[in-house]
Amino acid sequence: MSGTRPSAPGAGRAPLVLVLPGAIAAVLLVLPLITLVATTPWRDLPDQLGSTVVHQALWLSLETSLLTVALCAVLGTPLAWLLARVEFPGRSLLRAAVAVPLVLPPVVAGVALLSALGRSGVLGRPLLDGFGLTLPYTTPAVVIAHTFVAMPFFVLSVEGALRTAGERFDVVAATLGATRWTTFRRVTLPLALPGLVAGGVLAWARSLGEFGATITFAGNYPGTTQTMPSLIYTELQADRGAAQSLSMILLAVSILVLAALRQRWLRPL
Amino acid sequence: MTSRALEAPGLDARLHVPDRLDASLTAAAGDVVAVIGPNGAGKSTLLGALAGIVPAIGSVEVGGRSWTDPVVPVRDRGVGLVFQDQSLFPHLCARENVAFGLRTRGVPRAEARARADQWLDRLGVGELASRRPDQLSGGQAQRVAIARALAPEPALLLLDEPFAGLDVGVATSLRLELARHLAAFDGVAVLVTHDALDALTLADRVVVLEDGEVVQDGTPADVAARPRTAHVARLVGLNVVTQGGQLRAFSPVAVTVSPGRPHGSARNCWHAEVAGVAPHGEALRVLARADDGPELIADVTPASAIELGLAPGQPVWMSVKETSVDTYTMRP
Numbered sequence: 001m002s003g004t005r006p007s008a009p010g011a012g013r014a015p016l017v018l019v020l021p022g023a024i025a026a027v028l029l030v031l032p033l034i035t036l037v038a039t040t041p042w043r044d045l046p047d048q049l050g051s052t053v054v055h056q057a058l059w060l061s062l063e064t065s066l067l068t069v070a071l072c073a074v075l076g077t078p079l080a081w082l083l084a085r086v087e088f089p090g091r092s093l094l095r096a097a098v099a100v101p102l103v104l105p106p107v108v109a110g111v112a113l114l115s116a117l118g119r120s121g122v123l124g125r126p127l128l129d130g131f132g133l134t135l136p137y138t139t140p141a142v143v144i145a146h147t148f149v150a151m152p153f154f155v156l157s158v159e160g161a162l163r164t165a166g167e168r169f170d171v172v173a174a175t176l177g178a179t180r181w182t183t184f185r186r187v188t189l190p191l192a193l194p195g196l197v198a199g200g201v202l203a204w205a206r207s208l209g210e211f212g213a214t215i216t217f218a219g220n221y222p223g224t225t226q227t228m229p230s231l232i233y234t235e236l237q238a239d240r241g242a243a244q245s246l247s248m249i250l251l252a253v254s255i256l257v258l259a260a261l262r263q264r265w266l267r268p269l
Numbered sequence: 270m271t272s273r274a275l276e277a278p279g280l281d282a283r284l285h286v287p288d289r290l291d292a293s294l295t296a297a298a299g300d301v302v303a304v305i306g307p308n309g310a311g312k313s314t315l316l317g318a319l320a321g322i323v324p325a326i327g328s329v330e331v332g333g334r335s336w337t338d339p340v341v342p343v344r345d346r347g348v349g350l351v352f353q354d355q356s357l358f359p360h361l362c363a364r365e366n367v368a369f370g371l372r373t374r375g376v377p378r379a380e381a382r383a384r385a386d387q388w389l390d391r392l393g394v395g396e397l398a399s400r401r402p403d404q405l406s407g408g409q410a411q412r413v414a415i416a417r418a419l420a421p422e423p424a425l426l427l428l429d430e431p432f433a434g435l436d437v438g439v440a441t442s443l444r445l446e447l448a449r450h451l452a453a454f455d456g457v458a459v460l461v462t463h464d465a466l467d468a469l470t471l472a473d474r475v476v477v478l479e480d481g482e483v484v485q486d487g488t489p490a491d492v493a494a495r496p497r498t499a500h501v502a503r504l505v506g507l508n509v510v511t512q513g514g515q516l517r518a519f520s521p522v523a524v525t526v527s528p529g530r531p532h533g534s535a536r537n538c539w540h541a542e543v544a545g546v547a548p549h550g551e552a553l554r555v556l557a558r559a560d561d562g563p564e565l566i567a568d569v570t571p572a573s574a575i576e577l578g579l580a581p582g583q584p585v586w587m588s589v590k591e592t593s594v595d596t597y598t599m600r601p
Contacts, residue, residue, distance in 0.1 A: 169358060171322050174343040175350045176370035177421060186369070190360045 041241045048245045057231040065207040068146040072154040080158035110216020141218035150203035161195020278333040280457040284318045285326040290481040301458045303472035311481035312461040349418030353430040355410045357402040363413045364398040370421035388416040408439035426458040465504040523593035524567035531588045538588040
């Protein structure tokens with residue numbers, strides 16, 4: 001077979017200064033995943049899947065991550081539209097602020113959420129005094145923490161899609177008598193759909209793996225706030241094998257969803 | 270078909286866009302006005318300002334109703350816009366594209382679709398109703414775009430270079446069909462084009478824009494015979510020179526090219542340098558730049574071109590008989 005494939009002459013061999021670091025990077029990225037799969041005690045996996053704690057954590061993770069994506073879509077899409085289409089004072093400042101949680105250490109995000117929504121927080125205290133509502137260490141707190149860290153991925157992805165699609169078709173729709181709301185529903189949103197899906201996947205992945213902000217703001221209570229990452233962390237203190245099995249489950253779920261979406265939606269990614 | 274006399278107020282617009290446009294445009298209902306001019310003359314700006322998508326100062330009145338006092342938003346203006354690149358909604362099929370403007374005006378879905386189908390039939394693309402824009406050729410897409418603009422029965426139809434980018438054959442047949450639809454259209458149609466043929470075949474009136482100002486406004490025949498700008502002269506294939514505050518137009522066929530100075534009036538005689546020679550029908554068209562300014566074109570037979578040995582850079586004399594020159598004033 002060798003020699004039958006045409007190759008462009010003159011480009012020359014790939015230089016070692018690029019090949020060597022490139023290879024090290026590839027090993028660093030791939031090796032831990034391989035060892036994770038290879039050293040997992042597969043025989044224990046059925047038992048793990050059967051345990052109530054794992055069930056609860058798995059379902060809580062799926063439930064909260066899907067709720068997070070829904071919340072991102074319902075709240076984040078309008079925010080992305082405002083950032084992409086409406087001129088208002090402080091727009092660039094707001095865009096920068098929206099991106100901050102991307103680089104914020106998750107633990108800091110959790111502390112920030114406590115300062116706002118904790119029992120003695122700026123919003124949390126009036127909520128407690130006025131309505132008897134407490135958020136920290138509840139399932140809604142998990143969703144709020146996840147949304148806080150995942151929303152920027154969604155908003156920036158959708159805003160990018162809205163900017164790429166441009167305002168041209170919005171103008172066309174206006175000349176055809178469409179109000180801004182009709183234009184948004186029938187033109188802007190359908191054209192930005194790939195961006196919405198990509199943003200949704202990013203937000204979902206971020207939510208599924210969220211640990212730091214969740215454990216800080218929502219705690220680690222089985223059944224109410226213990227998501228898969230929190231459970232893995234807990235198991236790691238006691239039984240490394242169990243932690244590894246749970247990690248395998250999480251890895252499998254992530255890859256499955258990513259593969260399913262890639263078929264239809266993620267070709268541009 | 271409503272009587273044109275009843276709808277006498279057509280279009281009355283005075284528009285100013287800083288640094289780009291300062292023009293007035295009036296037309297009776299049923300008129301087709303062609304706007305021609307060089308690139309950057311403000312043609313598309315004029316269309317955008319009429320539609321309300323380019324911010325402008327001034328007044329626009331259509332069918333006796335003011336669009337500027339108070340300001341009427343784009344969506345309520347009742348304009349139909351046909352874009353050079355069609356701008357069909359890529360996620361909607363041809364039928365839904367055409368039905369869009371009906372749906373936004375409250376026509377029920379089934380009726381909007383039925384009317385969209387009728388319009389697609391009228392434009393000869395009825396069988397393509399369920400295709401998406403990326404499954405249509407340029408000519409088919411432009412037909413859908415014209416159907417989309419006409420379906421909501423706009424008071425003002427604006428066409429921005431609708432034939433640009435189409436194959437010559439496709440453009441020719443579409444031009445003929447558009448002429449038919451424009452004749453049946455009650456409102457005012459404004460057609461921006463850089464093609465003299467569009468202006469001469471489709472329009473009742475031709476408005477020439479240059480540097481954002483109207484420099485000529487007349488019937489197609491008048492503008493073609495007595496162009497006031499070098500740009501239009503070139504478009505319609507005439508020589509136009511300015512002499513003594515007057516414009517003098519003559520056909521390139523009437524121009525004689527000779528190596529030596531010909532006899533006759535000095536004002537009809539130019540010493541020039543050949544800039545280029547290209548086939549033009551059965552003849553060869555010679556483009557030459559006169560020593561004192563104007564660019565001139567002359568049609569010569571291939572035989573005389575060989576005899577003269579015409580080549581770029583060669584000095585020649587170009588002359589025209591006084592009887593072949595049409596003299597007119599610069600301003601009407």
